Amino acid sequence: MTIVYNSKTGHTRQYAEMLAKAEKLKVYSVQEAQTELPEKEPVIYMGWLMAGHISGIDQAVRRWDVRCAVAVGMSPADKSVLATIAKANYVPNAPVFYLQGGWAPKKVGWFQRRAVGMVTRGVRKTLQAKAKRTEQEQAYLNMLIRGGSFVEYQNLKPIQDWLAANG
Template sequence: MVIIYESKTGFTKKYANMLATKTKLKIFSVKEISKVKQDEDIIFLGWLKAGKIQGLNKIRKYNIKTVCGSGSGRTAEPSSDAIIARNKIEGIPFFYLRGGCFPLKELKGMDKIMLSIFLKMLKNRKEKDERIEEAISNIENGFDGVKEENLGPVLEWLKNQEVGK
């Protein structure tokens, strides 16, 4: 079993590194996938962009045992079920890991444009509950939601895999 990750701004990479430290498993970025044997079992971690798990399509032909998606919300956006369907990972365990983001003004290119549109949508909502206010503040000011405890369910899943061997 090895850990493969795709991370743009580093939050998913932090989780991948934490997982590697905890499990002693080898860790590779998607760019290094050629170093991994085709039949190797894989724990994949990728960041979420408009509900799509980034990097996943590049490793489809490998033996993916579990998928973790990192996003900025308290829970998976749009929802875990929607992410599973949109990424065609039915039957593979999926775990959501809260990552983080840099302030909008520090982003560049398409990401900045996409997130600006999203921010405008949030601001235009008539009824803003606490979660919406938090999402607006996080996009504008940035935040880091990476916590070791968030890996608990993934570690639990791994433990059960080992027991079942």
């Protein structure tokens, strides 16, 4: 199994490299994989989330044997996020995992920064209006406003468990 990742601002790359190191797997960016990795190879595909879509997933499914797909987005991981992503991204016979990455506004263009700002405005306003915020809510709000990362090695555990059973 080989890891192929598609990362715009680095969070997905960090997760991919951590997973590769821990599991002793080869890891390629999608650009590298296009020249280095033969078609139909079994892969774990990891891509950043853009408007609910795992970037590059459709091309990856056509080119390689995607055994497992991983979405990396900015929102906290919960069951509803995962259900939405699994529904919106067609990966035949493969599980889809979700990891919280982060938000790096300085690394995206003004148009995308603005689009994300508009989409997250409601959440920001709701959190800001709260008299008392939990530690997690405060950290999330800070990330939405200034940017930040929630990449953590521990988050990879469900994927590592899946690999142990299916890798």
